[in-house]
Amino acid sequence: MKVKIHDLEFEKMIPFEHIEQRTAELGQTISKEYQNSTPIFVGVLNGCFMFTADLLKQVNLPCEVAFMKLSSYRGGLESTRSIREDLDLSVDIQGRHVVLVEDIVDTGNTLRYMVDKLNALNPASIKVCALLYKPEAMEHDIPELQYVGFEIENKFVVGYGLDYKELGRNLKDIYQLVK
Numbered sequence: 001m002k003v004k005i006h007d008l009e010f011e012k013m014i015p016f017e018h019i020e021q022r023t024a025e026l027g028q029t030i031s032k033e034y035q036n037s038t039p040i041f042v043g044v045l046n047g048c049f050m051f052t053a054d055l056l057k058q059v060n061l062p063c064e065v066a067f068m069k070l071s072s073y074r075g076g077l078e079s080t081r082s083i084r085e086d087l088d089l090s091v092d093i094q095g096r097h098v099v100l101v102e103d104i105v106d107t108g109n110t111l112r113y114m115v116d117k118l119n120a121l122n123p124a125s126i127k128v129c130a131l132l133y134k135p136e137a138m139e140h141d142i143p144e145l146q147y148v149g150f151e152i153e154n155k156f157v158v159g160y161g162l163d164y165k166e167l168g169r170n171l172k173d174i175y176q177l178v179k
């Protein structure tokens, strides 16, 4: 099935059923690894809203959730080097175990920025859970990236929280750009 968003056409790539199944696996792994602690999940808005909600339903632990808002794409197809901070973290993470929840890791610039920023606040630990990861595009070594839903090709994707110029976030499945 194809969808048109603004001027571009996208085709279905990961159906919701696969996302759901993988998210359940990630939730189980995280629940096991954080037994006996109360982690704080920090979602990076806007793209993470659906994944964070579904992931947390699969986490069987006492846990907290908070959000930050950053923008690096500015609505286009290409990643930009500049990162704008729109909403800062409202919780104190000092001495806490933090799981950063990302929709997608592309060049890794945003993640590098986030991990450095959170590390400066002296958490007990930081690990990253990203639904999608484009290994070919990655420009950094980020050992905190421990949980990955799907490794994908270096193609632009939308749906399940991810947008193209602010549209497409409400699509239930993930779609990739048709060339």
Ligand code: 5GP
Pocket (backbone or CB within 6 Å): 047, 072, 073, 079, 102, 103, 104, 105, 106, 107, 108, 109, 110, 111, 155, 156, 157, 158, 162, 163, 164
């Ligand atoms: P990075 O800093 O890793 O290059 O990019 C991270 C951010 O760029 C993500 O949080 C996301 O907002 C955006 N991004 C990267 N790749 C894609 C993509 O394929 N589709 C969409 N919609 N956003 C992307």
